[in-house]
Amino acid sequence: MMHNRAGRKLRRTTAHRLAMFSNQLQSLMTHERIETTLTKAKELRPLAERLITIGKAEGAAARRKVARWLPDRTTVKKVFENLAPRFVDRPGGYTRILRLGSRHGDGAEAAILEFVDFKFEAREKAPRKESLSDRARRAAGGRVETVRKEKPEGAEAAEEAPKPPKKARPARPEKSAKSPGKGASPKRGPSRTGHTKRGE
Secondary structure, three states: OOOOOOOOOOOOOHHHHHHHHHHHHHHHHHHOEEEEEHHHHHHHHHHHHHHHHHHOOOOHHHHHHHHHHOOOHHHHHHHHHHHHHHOOOOOOOOEEEEEEEEOOOOOOEEEEEEEOOOOOOOOOOOOOOOOHHHHHHHHOOOOOOOOOOOOOHHHHHHHHOOOOOOOOOOOOOOOOOOOOOOOOOOOOOOOOOOOOOOOO
């Protein structure tokens, strides 16, 4: 049993952790869906649901409480006018966590935090970029032909004419018998130092 473990520190200082939660709440309220790690999603979920519960109440005090976490006024307005009215009949549980498994890179378990009434709409695929060959076909009227260089008339006649035979190379002169062979070592001359061996 682990005692004194209220809240995850996420290996961050208090100021860093609160700033990160503020940024993630801002993104969640704006896009209604964010992707993060499972641990951060579990810590962020109670904060997000608390903001929605506060958003159900009207008044300046409630707006100030929400504005502590959301620095953007437009997002605060969206919480009170758009998000909170959608959950008037719901007593709690406004968000859900979808596990995605371990992500590439650090192997952390990824998750999606989104509102329960979020409707996923697939984006339309952008048109395929036109390749250079497609652009050339369109410029040529739909047909591209390889351009071959035309040879002059004299060049064709020269190719058809028979080529003269190659001249034979003259034979190399044979090596003289006096020259040493491969294995023979050349005779050594007198030493350059000028000294002679003893006894000479």
